[in-house]
Amino acid sequence: MKRLVIFLLVSVCFAGWASAQDFVYQPRNPAFGGDTFNYNWLLASAQSQDLTTNDADDGFNSRNSLDSFTESLNRQLLSQLSRQIAVEQFGEEGLEDGTYTVGNFQIDVSSDLDGLSINIQDNSVGEQTQIFIPFF
DSSP: OHHHHHHHHHHHHHHHHOOOOOOOOOOSSGGGTOOGGGHHHHHHHHHHHOOOOOHHHHHHHHOOHHHHHHHHHHHHHHHHHHHHHHHHHHSSSOOOOEEEEETTEEEEEEEOSSEEEEEEEETTTOOEEEEEEEOO
16 A cells, blocks of 8 residues: 555656657648658659559650651641641532542541531551531
């Protein structure tokens, strides 16, 4: 009993000196309110763990100049053809119906009473897109 009283007396004396602090949560990610200086560390950590490769960079570096030239020429021809179709459709002269072949693309133009229908088919992949321009 004497030991218990001494223990309680000592614990009461030290209780005034002991103090505690509140636990405060602060996120690490700056997107959720964390310190903005953690951004570079988080980005470097994520990039070092990234196992995927960027195929666009590898494909660009591995192409030869002839393939690049061919692709650029196809893009320019398609761009010019699309401009010509738009100018002829909205100009005074109408666009002639028919089939146009540019590179790997086959473009079918047909008009009916409702408007102009343009079907574009990529022969290398097999994808097809249809554009319909109504008459007003």
